[in-house]
Amino acid sequence: MNKNPSNPENIQDAYTRVIVALKQLEEQVPIIQNQLGLVYSNIETYEIAKNTVESMKELKENDEILIPIGNIMYFKAKIQDPSSFIVNVGADISIIKTPEETVEFIDKNIEMLNNTRQQIEADYQRLLSEIQDLQQKKEDILREVSSQTSGQFPSG
Numbered sequence: 604m605n606k607n608p609s610n611p612e613n614i615q616d617a618y619t620r621v622i623v624a625l626k627q628l629e630e631q632v633p634i635i636q637n638q639l640g641l642v643y644s645n646i647e648t649y650e651i652a653k654n655t656v657e658s659m660k661e662l663k664e665n666d667e668i669l670i671p672i673g674n675i676m677y678f679k680a681k682i683q684d685p686s687s688f689i690v691n692v693g694a695d696i697s698i699i700k701t702p703e704e705t706v707e708f709i710d711k712n713i714e715m716l717n718n719t720r721q722q723i724e725a726d727y728q729r730l731l732s733e734i735q736d737l738q739q740k741k742e743d744i745l746r747e748v749s750s751q752t753s754g755q756f757p758s759g
Contacts, residue, residue, distance in 0.1 A: 611748075614744060614747065614748055617744055618741070618744045618745075618748075621737055621740050621741045621744065622741065624737055625734065625737040625738065625741065628730060628733055628734050628737065629734060631730055632727075632730065632731075632734075635723060635726060635727045635730060636727070638723055639720065639723050639724065639727065642716055642719055642720045642723060643720070645716050646713055646716045646717065646720070649709050649712050649713045649716065650713065652709055653706055653709045653710070653713075656688060656702055656705050656706055656709070657702075657706065659682075659685065659702065660685075660702045662682050662685045663682065663685060664682055664683065664684070664685060665681050665682065666681065666682045666685070667679055667680070667681055667682075668680055668681075668682060685702075686701060686702070687699045687700070687701065688700050688701075688702065688705040690704075690705055690708055692708070
């Protein structure tokens with residue numbers, strides 16, 4: 604086998620490797636975008652919960668509130684114990700926390716999610732950079748072939 608990089612077989616092999624690698628990386632883009640969307644959604648959910656907890660600190664026993672059911676209806680309820688929140692801490696385990704402890708719990712979760720978001724964003728930027736590098740390699744190979752032949756090489 605000829606190891607000369609300008610050998611048509613070697614060029615075709617290099618081109619094929621670049622195309623396969625490029626396709627694999629491009630398939631990862633929507634997966635990472637989806638992960639990032641989920642993290643942003645979770646952060647937003649925690650921010651809404653935090654705002655709700657903070658606004659409920661002002662409530663007193665027997666105050667009436669409206670509790671949303673989906674996005675289209677509410678029902679009335681009375682506050683029984685404004686000093687405690689039942690918080691799901693994971694694995695179907697819930698514990699009672701004060702409003703301050705609840706906000707602290709939420710803040711820790713937001714911080715963890717922000718760290719995850721930063722890592723995913725960094726991974727996403729690296730992925731985009733790798734894709735760009737491979738696209739450049741693909742174009743370089745096509746230019747090389749074009750300069751050696753009459754341009755009869757697969758495009759893609």
